[in-house]
Amino acid sequence: MTMISDVLISQFRDAIQNPIEYTSGVGRKTLQAAFDMFLGQISESLFDGQSFSRFDLRMRLNSMELTGYDEKNMKIIGHLKDALKNIDQLYDKSYDDHVPDIKKFIENHLVPLLEMLSC
Amino acid sequence: MYTVLIGSYARGTSRDKSDLDIVRINHLDGLDRNFIPSESTVLSYIDYTYSAFLDLYDSGSLFLYHIFNEGKLLAGDDDSWAVLKSQFKVKSSFEKEIDEYIAILHFLNSDTLFCKLIFPYLSNMFKVIKNISIFSLAGKGLYVFEKRESISMAFPFILNEQVDALILAHDIFDRGLELHEAFSNRFHELAEYFGDSWNKFTALP
Numbered sequence: 120m121t122m123i124s125d126v127l128i129s130q131f132r133d134a135i136q137n138p139i140e141y142t143s144g145v146g147r148k149t150l151q152a153a154f155d156m157f158l159g160q161i162s163e164s165l166f167d168g169q170s171f172s173r174f175d176l177r178m179r180l181n182s183m184e185l186t187g188y189d190e191k192n193m194k195i196i197g198h199l200k201d202a203l204k205n206i207d208q209l210y211d212k213s214y215d216d217h218v219p220d221i222k223k224f225i226e227n228h229l230v231p232l233l234e235m236l237s238c
Numbered sequence: 239m240y241t242v243l244i245g246s247y248a249r250g251t252s253r254d255k256s257d258l259d260i261v262r263i264n265h266l267d268g269l270d271r272n273f274i275p276s277e278s279t280v281l282s283y284i285d286y287t288y289s290a291f292l293d294l295y296d297s298g299s300l301f302l303y304h305i306f307n308e309g310k311l312l313a314g315d316d317d318s319w320a321v322l323k324s325q326f327k328v329k330s331s332f333e334k335e336i337d338e339y340i341a342i343l344h345f346l347n348s349d350t351l352f353c354k355l356i357f358p359y360l361s362n363m364f365k366v367i368k369n370i371s372i373f374s375l376a377g378k379g380l381y382v383f384e385k386r387e388s389i390s391m392a393f394p395f396i397l398n399e400q401v402d403a404l405i406l407a408h409d410i411f412d413r414g415l416e417l418h419e420a421f422s423n424r425f426h427e428l429a430e431y432f433g434d435s436w437n438k439f440t441a442l443p
Binding site: 163 | 284286338339341346352355357361362411
C-alpha cells in the first residue's frame with residue numbers, strides 16, 4: 120500500500136531531527152508542501168486515485184472499509200486519521216508563534232507515521 | 239484592537255465563491271453580522287497578536303503594506319490606525335522572501351512524480367508562483383496583490399485560462415471547493431505543463 124517518495128521520507132526525517140527549523144519561514148512552508156505531497160501519495164496508494172483536498176481524504180478515510188489490510192497498514196491509516204484531525208497545527212494561518220503546534224504535530228503525528236512507513 | 243477587511247471584498251473584485259478575508263489584530267472576536275454579505279460566505283481570518291503585528295510593522299512587511307493600502311478598517315480606532323498607516327515604511331528588497339519561495343519551487347519539483355499528484359501539486363505551485371510574483375513585482379515598486387493580475391504581470395507567458403485553472407485547483411484542494419468532472423482533464427494537462435516548465439518561474443521577471 121505505502122509507496123512514499125524517498126524525497127518525502129528524507130524531508131520528514133530531517134524535520135523530526137531538527138524540528139525548530141521547521142517551525143517558521145521556509146522550513147514550515149516546505150513541511151506543509153511535503154505533507155500535501157505525502158497525502159497525495161497516500162491517497163493514490165489507498166484509493167488508487169486522487170483525493171481532491173485534505174478534507175476529501177479525511178472523509179474517505181473515515182468511511183473506508185477497514186478489511187483486508189495488514190496490521191502495519193491499519194496503523195498507518197490510524198495515524199493518518201489522527202494527523203488529519205489535527206491538521207490545523209501544521210497549516211494554521213495565524214501569525215502567532217507556531218513553534219508549539221508544529222513541534223506537537225511532528226512529535227505526535229510525523230514520528231509515528233514515519234516509524235510505520237520505515238518498518 | 240483592529241479588524242480590517244482585505245482581499246477581493248476590500249478591492250470590490252469579489253466573485254461568487256470568494257472568501258471574506260479579515261485581519262484581526264490583538265483580538266479574536268467574531269465579525270459583526272452586518273459585514274457578512276451572505277450566509278454562505280466563507281470567512282477567512284488572519285490573526286496577529288499585537289507584538290507580532292509590531293514586529294512586522296518594524297520590519298516593513300509587504301503584507302502590512304497590503305493591509306494599509308487596500309484594507310478597509312471595520313473596527314478599531316480610526317485615528318490611531320491612520321497614524322500607523324502614515325508612518326509605515328515598506329521595505330524595498332524582497333530577495334530573501336523570493337529565495338525562500340524558489341527553494342519551495344525546487345522542492346515541489348524535486349521528484350518527477352510530484353506533478354502526478356495533481357491537486358496538492360497545483361495548489362502548492364499556485365501559492366509559490368503567486369508569492370514569487372507579488373514579491374518580485376514589489377521589488378520593482380509595483381504593488382499588485384490581486385492574484386490573477388500579479389501572476390499575469392510577473393509571468394506574462396502564462397495564459398489567462400492557465401492562471402484561472404491554477405487558482406481553481408488551489409481552491410479545490412485548500413478550500414474544499416467542489417470539483418466539476420468536466421475540468422478534470424484540464425487540471426491533468428496543467429500539472430504536466432508546470433511539471434515540464436517550472437524552471438521558467440525561477441527566472442525572475
